[in-house]
Amino acid sequence: MxxxxxxxxxxxxxxxxxxxxxxxxxxxDYLFGYPGGAIMPFYHALGDYPLKHILTRHExxxxxxxxxxxxxxGRVGVCVATSGPGATNLVTGLATAQMDSVPLVAIxxxxxxxxLGKDSFQETNVMGMTLPFTKHSFLVExxxxxxxxxxxxxEIARSGRPGPVLVDVPKDVQFAATxxxxxxRLREAPPPVESPGLExxxxxxxxxKRPLILAGHGVTLGGAEKELRxxxxxxxxxxxxxxLGISAFPDDHPLYLGWPGMHGQASVNRAIDRSDLLFxxxxxxxxxxxxxAHKFAREAKIIHIDVDPSELGKVIKPTVGIAADAKAAMxxxxxxxxxxxxxxxxxxWREELxxxxxxxxxxxxxxxxxxxxxxxxxxxxxxxxxxxxxxxxVGQHQMWAAQFFEFTKANSHITSGGLGTxxxxxxxxxxxxxxxxEDPVWVIAGDGGIQMNIQELATIRDxxxxxxxxxxxxxxxxxVRQWQQFFHNRRYSETPITGPDYEQLTAAYGLAxxxxxxxADVGVAVRWAQEQEGCTIxxxxxxxxxxxxxxxxxxxxxxxxxxxxxx
Amino acid sequence: MPEAATGVAMNTIEVRxxxxxxxxxxxxxxxxxxxxxxxxxxxxxxxxxxxxxxLLDCQPESALRYTALIxxxxxxxxxxxxxxxxxxxxxxxxxxxEAAERSGIEAHEDEGTVVASxxxxxxxxxxxxxxxxxxxxxxxxxxxxxxx
Numbered sequence: 001m002x003x004x005x006x007x008x009x010x011x012x013x014x015x016x017x018x019x020x021x022x023x024x025x026x027x028x029d030y031l032f033g034y035p036g037g038a039i040m041p042f043y044h045a046l047g048d049y050p051l052k053h054i055l056t057r058h059e060x061x062x063x064x065x066x067x068x069x070x071x072x073x074g075r076v077g078v079c080v081a082t083s084g085p086g087a088t089n090l091v092t093g094l095a096t097a098q099m100d101s102v103p104l105v106a107i108x109x110x111x112x113x114x115x116l117g118k119d120s121f122q123e124t125n126v127m128g129m130t131l132p133f134t135k136h137s138f139l140v141e142x143x144x145x146x147x148x149x150x151x152x153x154x155e156i157a158r159s160g161r162p163g164p165v166l167v168d169v170p171k172d173v174q175f176a177a178t179x180x181x182x183x184x185r186l187r188e189a190p191p192p193v194e195s196p197g198l199e200x201x202x203x204x205x206x207x208x209k210r211p212l213i214l215a216g217h218g219v220t221l222g223g224a225e226k227e228l229r230x231x232x233x234x235x236x237x238x239x240x241x242x243x244l245g246i247s248a249f250p251d252d253h254p255l256y257l258g259w260p261g262m263h264g265q266a267s268v269n270r271a272i273d274r275s276d277l278l279f280x281x282x283x284x285x286x287x288x289x290x291x292x293a294h295k296f297a298r299e300a301k302i303i304h305i306d307v308d309p310s311e312l313g314k315v316i317k318p319t320v321g322i323a324a325d326a327k328a329a330m331x332x333x334x335x336x337x338x339x340x341x342x343x344x345x346x347x348x349w350r351e352e353l354x355x356x357x358x359x360x361x362x363x364x365x366x367x368x369x370x371x372x373x374x375x376x377x378x379x380x381x382x383x384x385x386x387x388x389x390x391x392x393x394v395g396q397h398q399m400w401a402a403q404f405f406e407f408t409k410a411n412s413h414i415t416s417g418g419l420g421t422x423x424x425x426x427x428x429x430x431x432x433x434x435x436x437x438e439d440p441v442w443v444i445a446g447d448g449g450i451q452m453n454i455q456e457l458a459t460i461r462d463x464x465x466x467x468x469x470x471x472x473x474x475x476x477x478x479x480v481r482q483w484q485q486f487f488h489n490r491r492y493s494e495t496p497i498t499g500p501d502y503e504q505l506t507a508a509y510g511l512a513x514x515x516x517x518x519x520a521d522v523g524v525a526v527r528w529a530q531e532q533e534g535c536t537i538x539x540x541x542x543x544x545x546x547x548x549x550x551x552x553x554x555x556x557x558x559x560x561x562x563x564x565x566x567x
Numbered sequence: 568m569p570e571a572a573t574g575v576a577m578n579t580i581e582v583r584x585x586x587x588x589x590x591x592x593x594x595x596x597x598x599x600x601x602x603x604x605x606x607x608x609x610x611x612x613x614x615x616x617x618x619x620x621x622l623l624d625c626q627p628e629s630a631l632r633y634t635a636l637i638x639x640x641x642x643x644x645x646x647x648x649x650x651x652x653x654x655x656x657x658x659x660x661x662x663x664x665e666a667a668e669r670s671g672i673e674a675h676e677d678e679g680t681v682v683a684s685x686x687x688x689x690x691x692x693x694x695x696x697x698x699x700x701x702x703x704x705x706x707x708x709x710x711x712x713x714x715x
Contacts, residue, residue, distance in 0.1 A: 127589060131596040136641040139589065156641055310636035313628060323635070 012177035015143045015169065016045035019107065022150030023051055028078050030054060030069060030434050032062040036082025037122060039109030041174035054434065054463065057455040059086050061427035063093020064453070067102050068391065068431030071414050074223065076103045076157045077431065083110045084122030087168075091130060092421060094164045098133035099418025100244060101221060103162035105153045106134075112172035113141055126168050135163030143176035161308040162221055197322040198329060201279070201303045202336030204320065208277035208301075210349045211237045214260075217244035217417070218282015218307060224327035225249065225410045228281070231330050234337055236346040238353055240268050242283045244417040247407035257353060261289045263399040266550045267356040269558040272297050281305045282326040285315035286418065287554075295557035305329045363564070364404065371519030373400040373472055376540055377444075379526040380470060381405060384440040388412060389432050391441065393425035393449035396478040399548045401444045423452025426469065430456060433465040440530065441466065447473040447499045454500075457509040460535045468529045469537040471502060474544045482547050486562065502539040513537040577606060577707045578623045578630035581649035582637055585616035590642035594619060597640060603633050607708050620649055622707060651707050653690040655683045658701040666696045 013021070019042055023031070032054045035043045046053055056062040059081040066077030077097075081090050087108040097104045110116070111123045127137045136156045138149050146169065153165040205211060219228050225248050232239050232255045239249045240257045243264075249256055258265040260272050272278065278300045283289070285304075290296040293315050301319040304312055309323035322329055367374040377400065381388065386408055392398040392415040407413050414432060416424040429443045450471050460467055472478075481495040506513030512532055516525045516539065529536040549564040584590050591610070598605055598621070607622030623630050630648075638646040657663075663681045667674035670693035672685030683693055687707065694702060 128592060131593050132600045137589075137593075160639070308635075308639070310632050310639065313632050 012179060014041065014045065015140075015146045015174045015176050015178050016041040017048075018143075018147040018178045019150055019169070019174070020045050020049040020051060022147050022154075023078065024049060026076065026151065026154045028076075030066075030431075031078045031080055032056055032065040032069070032431070033080030033107075034059050034062055034082070034086060035080075036084075036086045036109065038083035038111055038171045039080060039086070039107075039169075039174070040082075041171060042080070042107070042109065042169070045174075053080075054430070054459065056427065056430075056459050058453065059089035060092050060423070061430075061453045061456045061459070063090045063104070063106065064096065064421075064424050064427035065431040065434075065456075066104055066106075067093060067097045067424075068414060068428030069435050070097075070102050070104055070431070071100075071428070072389065072411065072432040072435045074221070074411075076105055076154050078105050078107070080107045081109070082122065083108060083126070083171075084124050086122075087124055087126035088129065090126075091133075092419075092423075094130055094166065095133040096416050096419045096421045096424060097164040098135065100217060100416065101162050102164065103157040104164035105150075105157050106164060106166045108166065108168045109174070110139065110168045110170040113170045114172070116170065127166065130166055133164070134166050135161075137166035137168065139168045139170075140173055141170065143173050143178040146173065146178055161218075161306075195322045195324060195329075197303075197320040198324075198332045199336050201305075201320050201322065202333045204277055204301055204303060205235055205237065205279060205333070205337065208237075209346075210275045211235070211277035211279065211346065212257075212271060212275045212300075213237050213239045214242070214272070214278055214280040214283060215239060215245045215248050216242040216281065216283025217248075218305075218326045219245060219248040220282075220411050222282060222307070222326040224282070224325075224330055227327050227330035227334065229253070230334055231279075231337075234334065236350065237279065238271070238350060240271065242286065242289055242417070243402055243415065245283060246402055247409065247411055247413040250408045250410075251406040252408050255350075257357065259402060261286075262291070262552050262554070263403070263548050263550065264289075265357075265360055265403070266561060266563055267353070267360055269550070269552065269561060270356060271353055272300070273558045275300045277301050277303070279303045279305075280316075280318075281330065282307070284308075284311045287315075290315060291552045291560075292555055292557045295559075369519075371522065372542055372546060373397065374404050375519055375522050376470055376472065376526070376542075377401060377404040379523045380442055380444075380468075382523075383526045383530040384442055384468075387439045389414070389436060389439050389441045391415070391425045391429040391432055391443050393443070393445035394420045394422045394479075395446040395449060396474075396482065396546070396548045397444050397446045397472040399479075400472070403548075422446075422449035424449070426450060426453050426460075426467075427456050429467045430460060430463075430465060433460075433467050434463075437466070441468070443467060443469040445469065445471055446478055447471055447475065448477045448497055451499055454505070457506070457511060457535065461510050464534055466533070467535045468532075469535065470526075471537060471539045472542055473499065473539050474542050474546060476544055478546075479548070481545075482551075485545070485547070486551070487553070502537045506535075506537050511535050511537070513539060515539045515541065517541045576624065576626050576630075577651045578625065578627055579649040579651045580621045580623065580630065580634050580637065580646055582619045582621065582643055583615060583617070583645040584619070584640070584642045585644065586642040587617070590640075591617060591619075593640060593642060594637070597637065601633070601636060607706075609708065616644070620708075622651065652684050653687040654705040654708055655690050655694060656703040656705070657681045657683065657694070657697070659697055661697045663697055666693055670696060 066079040070077030304318035312321035674683040
């Protein structure tokens with residue numbers, strides 16, 4: 001078609017161009033990906049658009065990086081892979097995002113439409129493969145549907161309970177001319193629901209004598225940190241968080257108690273056991289929190305607020321169940337709570353709780369002088385300052401970090417909670433560092449998990465990301481070893497693990513690293529790392545048989561908790 | 568563990584969805600993934616897309632939660648409770664029309680076989696009245712909207 005007035009030739013856009021335009025229209029700035037045969041047309045078009053592509057060294061890392069970016073910013077993360085092995089490599093990343101309700105759009109190339117279903121080279125049924133852990137998925141066979149489908153994918157990923165959405169695009173569709181640029185909302189978001197439960201929840205909050213607020217990831221995802229704080233301060237009710245809820249409420253706030261669960265604080269587990277009202281918001285009663293669900297918070301009435309109605313009653317039957325966004329629900333409840341001094345019984349309850357926390361506080365104080373994980377955490381906290389963004393991997397170090405760091409900045413603790421994905425931290429930290437290049441970003445990982453995506457040091461170096469890594473190296477898959485110690489008669493079957501010399505490894509990648517083996521060097525090494533330009537790795541050789549305490553064995557209750565003194 | 572079958576509480580959900588095989592695959596995967604206690608599943612298609620009627624053997628409040636979960640699927644345009652009925656196929660020489668009317672069930676004859684459907688206790692009453700000699704009972708099934 002030609003516009004004769006201006007002598008401009010209008011060419012129809014290709015599918016790839018429509019995809020790029022949709023990304024731009026969604027405000028995407030970073031994509032994390034890895035090219036390959038079936039996604040080549042998209043990569044060809046990408047260069048013509050102001051979209052920053054980060055070439056990772058593995059597709060799994062691309063998914064985790066997009067995940068880290070999404071968790072840190074609250075925006076939709078984007079990752080890209082080719083068909084076949086490229087797509088299968090995304091799977092762990094998608095499952096990680098799904099379990100923790102992280103908004104992600106994954107774009108995969110697919111073999112051309114004529115080759116579909118014929119076991120063609122690098123063909124996999126990625127839609128079928130990812131059905132259980134994507135919020136939705138599209139196979140786009142009509143080029144005219146590419147642009148609206150891409151837009152729709154973003155809308156689905158971020159709406160309601162966020163999650164990953166897959167868009168699988170056959171190669172010939174990426175090449176094809178597209179005509180339709182229109183974006184139609186296929187389904188309007190449901191209007192906010194006024195629940196009669198909100199007033200009842202407020203009434204229960206007013207009358208409880210031993211109430212607790214239990215805040216989860218939904219508070220962060222819903223941007224409801226302010227409402228959580230207001231609610232706590234107006235009622236004087238102490239706050240505990242889930243693992244993913246850490247940093248939704250400031251750790252240094254006098255109403256903050258800590259986090260419960262398998263490796264949560266003993267005092268917090270006991271507080272839940274003693275409570276008469278649990279205000280659970282944006283959380284899903286994960287089995288790592290409840291242990292034996294039938295023994296969990298037996299004396300408590302439960303108010304459960306979650307944006308996903310199917311979570312209400314899934315594990316714990318609530319007294320009041322409210323299917324609503326955390327922010328909107330807490331705002332509404334605040335409207336029903338007039339005077340700040342109505343929960344008269346709360347003062348005594350707070351005093352009781354403070355006493356139960358005292359022994360833990362003393363233990364923590366004394367552990368600061370011993371070489372080990374706590375000392376490392378303290379040194380990082382001091383060197384990085386209050387703007388620290390901490391990304392942890394999965395295992396013992398993850399629990400130590402959650403126990404001993406103090407998170408005063410909202411959404412500054414990022415970890416894989418639901419899926420427990422080893423290898424998550426290093427690539428996820430890349431996403432965080434791209435989102436907040438000025439903030440100090442630290443990774444804490446074990447010597448098992450760090451090796452699962454260690455190849456990303458090359459990506460980190462290429463982009464000069466200022467990520468500091470602390471490896472808590474005990475020569476074991478530590479958490480599994482701990483379970484073997486407790487429950488398998490110390491038969492350390494296949495848990496001893498070796499790794500590289502991290503000083504040499506970092507040097508090979510053009511980075512810097514140090515090994516630390518004693519307490520006197522911890523502070524110096526951490527300060528050195530903090531002062532370096534770019535990425536550094538500190539390899540802390542710690543006690544091989546250090547354990548995480550307390551521990552509630554899987555499927556048991558607070559009464560079966562194993563504590564450090566052997567109790 | 569899947570939710571234990573109650574054997575007493577059959578809940579029917581009717582689900583309308585578009586998206587063809589991929590959407591059906593997602594629905595089935597969701598049923599399996601969340602270990603829903605599916606006791607029956609029938610599928611139909613009409614002008615609005617596909618229609619699945621799912622019989623869940625669980626307490627009503629669990630069925631409500633499962634319905635919420637299914638409703639949240641992107642392909643699903645509608646999901647809600649539907650009617651559960653008993654279906655029996657019988658061979659009889661008796662006056663089945665009058666018996667059906669008296670018992671308050673629906674029945675029709677197809678090549679010598681009477682197909683009767685309705686609430687379980689009404690079908691029991693119908694069969695007892697008729698003294699049918701050859702009966703096949705399908706057990707509780709979902710009644711698709713507009714169908715028998």
